[in-house]
Amino acid sequence: xxxxxxxxxxxxxxxxxxxxxxxxxxxxxxxxxxxxxxxxxxxxxxxxxxxxxxxxxxxxxxxxxxxxxxxxxxxxxxxxxxxxxxxxxxxxxxxxxxxxxxxxxxxxxxxxxxxxxxxxxxxxxxxxxxxxxxxxxxxxxxxxxxxxxxxxxxxxxxxxxxxxxxxxxxxxxxxxxxxxxxxxxxxxxxxxxxxxxxxxxxxxxxxxxxxxxxxxxxxxxxxxxxxxxxxxxxxxxxxxxxxxxxxxxxxxxxxxxxxxxxxxxxxxxxxx
Ligand code: SF4
Ligand code: SF4
Ligand code: SF4
Numbered sequence: 001x002x003x004x005x006x007x008x009x010x011x012x013x014x015x016x017x018x019x020x021x022x023x024x025x026x027x028x029x030x031x032x033x034x035x036x037x038x039x040x041x042x043x044x045x046x047x048x049x050x051x052x053x054x055x056x057x058x059x060x061x062x063x064x065x066x067x068x069x070x071x072x073x074x075x076x077x078x079x080x081x082x083x084x085x086x087x088x089x090x091x092x093x094x095x096x097x098x099x100x101x102x103x104x105x106x107x108x109x110x111x112x113x114x115x116x117x118x119x120x121x122x123x124x125x126x127x128x129x130x131x132x133x134x135x136x137x138x139x140x141x142x143x144x145x146x147x148x149x150x151x152x153x154x155x156x157x158x159x160x161x162x163x164x165x166x167x168x169x170x171x172x173x174x175x176x177x178x179x180x181x182x183x184x185x186x187x188x189x190x191x192x193x194x195x196x197x198x199x200x201x202x203x204x205x206x207x208x209x210x211x212x213x214x215x216x217x218x219x220x221x222x223x224x225x226x227x228x229x230x231x232x233x234x235x236x237x238x239x240x241x242x243x244x245x246x247x248x249x250x251x252x253x254x255x256x257x258x259x260x261x262x263x264x265x266x267x268x269x270x271x272x
Pocket of ligand 1: 134169170171264
């Protein structure tokens with residue numbers, strides 16, 4: 001069996017052991033009690049070194065050289081998660097998207113940085129912070145941190161106050177100003193092809209990347225990673241397991257995180 005496959009089966013076992021079975025994960029997604037799914041409600045005050053902590057590494061240059069691959073990752077994510085396309089940048093809903101290097105790492109750039117980095121498109125998503133300010137800001141616990149480190153959402157609990165959006169320093173959350181199940185003025189649906197296996201949202205609800213919780217629960221990789229993995233452009237796994245592929249990648253390659261000085265401890269790393 002290939003090492004990557006072994007890594008992932010191990011990871012799937014860890015997710016299952018954390019009590020995040022397919023049914024319970026969907027209970028949460030569909031509005032069931034998160035505690036019933038064995039999920040922790042409170043964010044850690046410091047970075048976790050015990051238990052499972054899922055994370056991702058993204059190779060910036062692999063994607064910069066292959067924008068078609070980046071688009072396929074975005075399409076895979078948005079189509080399976082019923083992310084609406086409002087065809088209007090003001091109302092845009094983003095789970096995975098491209099942003100210029102200098103915007104993604106705005107506070108971490110310096111005046112003598114290589115011009116080669118300027119303007120590079122960088123794939124951006126929720127960082128699943130180990131110390132997530134969005135969780136603390138949410139008054140209804142619609143946003144919560146799970147035992148495996150994933151910052152999840154219970155759409156049915158969201159009252160649309162957008163405190164989480166104000167608290168997130170990464171712009172990783174989007175608000176549905178319009179009904180995602182609706183159509184534009186030409187009658188075209190905002191969700192091109194509804195995936196019946198994943199809930200769609202309603203107007204007034206916030207959403208973001210969920211690290212593909214529902215796929216992990218059935219032993220699959222996150223959709224974007226599945227597309228990118230054959231190109232060694234994305235890696236996913238348990239950051240606390242020294243033998244996982246992502247831990248090896250982080251040991252061997254130089255990586256950066258977004259705004260580490262904020263103390264949010266992002267679980268997404270960028271290889272540059
Ligand atoms: S990136 Fe933003 S939305 Fe995601 S966990 Fe961190 S603070 Fe929350
Ligand atoms: S908008 Fe929803 S998820 Fe965000 S803080 Fe308010 S209730 Fe929580
Ligand atoms: S991990 Fe899943 S939800 Fe997050 S960006 Fe990738 S495909 Fe989308």
